Amino acid sequence: MNETTQTQGTLRSEARIAHGALHRLRQDLFVDAFAFRPMPPLEDAKISRWVPWLPERIRHWARWLPHFIVGSFAMCVFLATFTMSYGIGPVRGVLAVGFSVLVSTAPALTLFRPVGAFWLSLLCFVVSLGATAATAYSSYSSAYGNAAFSTHLAVMTLVVLRTRPRLAVEMWLVTFGVGAVLTALVGGVTGDLPPVAFFFGLVLIAAAAVRAWREERRHVVETQTVTAEERSRRTLLEERALIARELHDVVAHHMSVIAIQAEAAPYRVENTPPELATSFATIRENAVAALAELRRILGVVRSEDPDAFADSDPEAPQPTLASLDSLLDSVRSAGLTVEVVITGAPRPLPQGVELSAYRIVQEALSNALRHSPGADARVEISYVLGGIGLRIVNGVPSRLAKPSPGAGHGVLGMRERVQMLGGEMTADHTEEGGFEVAAFIPVANTVGENTA
Structure with missing residues (x-):
């Protein structure tokens, strides 16, 4: 009975893990797959740190260097695949040009819709894989297949660098799961698929490691910034408490003088009018009350550990x-x-x-x-x-x-x-x-x- 209960518990745990993995896969690759997520330019601080010798105007445009590199790569992919369409006939030529446009659009799309770019690249990958597996004249299909493979690898790498590391595993599973099913359906040979999958896995693992390192570094920088701000704020509060302590001594001294003079003033004048004596008494009472309130509120900020240059006597007057x-x-x-x-x-x-x-x-x-x-x-x-x-x-x-x-x-x-x-x-x-x-x-x- 215990073994049965333990087995059922293990199965439920595995079912929960599988359900969670499928839920994350759905959230990452299917929900809002074509949402607009533009890649921001590089920060000015990074540009100034990497190439401080560049003029300021050029450094401003250098922020868009990653966008330029990705766009140039997409253009090179288009030109490389477009040149393959010569001499293959008008029908195949039109299809080849359309395929070239789709293949080259996927890398450029990673700048704005990274997950959508993966699906577009996967479509080209599947088409080229099916054509390579189903055709025997394979000089052109193999060439387009190699171009689609390389472009799809680049697209998945860019998506991982732009999003989160776990997408590397999810995209790898979807890509080669679909590739294996398609190859089996068209009756092709799957001998080249495992080494390609292994190579893709190595590249994606490296990209995921880079992305994780960047995220960790960004988190550390944010933590250090928050810590520095908190330290500055705490230091500012401590300094204000020190200032309040010192001003407390100054104000308390003046209030004490006012109270003493108000108490002694009636005795300096013969036949003091009752109204004047009452006024001096009121002044003294208010001064004593204000002094007591001041000491009650601000007396708590007295430091128990004065700095190296402060007087050792806590009752000593403040320096001038x-x-x-x-x-x-x-x-x-x-x-x-x-x-x-x-x-x-x-x-x-x-x-x-x-x-x-x-x-x-x-x-x-x-x-x-x-x-x-x-x-x-x-x-x-x-x-x-x-x-x-x-x-x-x-x-x-x-x-x-x-x-x-x-x-x-x-x-x-x-x-x-x-x-x-x-x-x-x-x-x-x-x-x-x-x-x-x-x-x-x-x-x-x-x-x-x-x-x-």
Whole structure:
């Protein structure tokens, strides 16, 4: 009983596998067989990578090189088969010309309707196979048969390269299944069919392997692109969290000062009017409430692992450009030679601007240490009427830099800081081989902001 049940289960499994294979065969070769599926041109990036020495105008037309090759092959097939029609009589000549048109149309059709091109090529293959097997005068029929065989192999290869690898097996089975049945019906000799089938199988397996490799490579590129975008997005969020943490400290400091001054103000005036005392009390209560809400919302973004240049005391005030000397001492002790040039009249700036300017200089010097060991660096700070300009440039490294997995993330953070303050920033390699970071942060009504 158990053996019978096991046998029935095996048969059902095999029936499901066969049903699934037939369903896939129907979906691949019969459903929408002549659907319009144009082959896109090559990507500009591939052309630039393969032939970077070509002029841009020629590279633009080179995108259509595969289409040109397939079209040229179809034209060669037509000319080769058309020349065979000379000297075979008017009736056979007309039939031969029509056959030449059909055979040569199939490769060209792979550019637009690949599965339909297979069926058209299979028709020519079957006609030539039947003519070769049924006729004995076979000088012309064999020639046309060889042309049809070669063209059908090329068409199936193009279809596999354009669609999916499993079509190689499906088209091979359909082609030689129909060929074997037709040869048996016309009473021909099937001696040449097995070696031809074996050769077709080898070519189609190679084409399927190439297609599978291309698909896998495309998948890897897409995965790497998504991973890079996700990494950039995560880095951007981390940088924004860091900025929020720092601005939290700045705003919390100002709100604390407001609360303290509002509480002390009534005691500085004798006989304070009740209305004024009430107003100061309201100001203090609102400031304390806002400070508590600010700490509740933004306090969670405090980092437990500050960067290498951050102060070890989590309660220490956020750095400003006045703290630049300690930063320069740190990087100089790490082996980086730094020159500082300050133009314009230094003046107090809003704390958010001071903090961002300090962080930009810090990150640029940190990148110079990591990616340009042994190079000299120059820091230029320009106080102008509309804001502050920063330029940090380093020279060519004197030795190889160690691999850094976070390359590019510091530039992303600097750019986010500058954009948050409405400024502009550029970061690129210099002509000498170094790297330059230039930023401008606008500051409006500086005096008014500081007195407020």
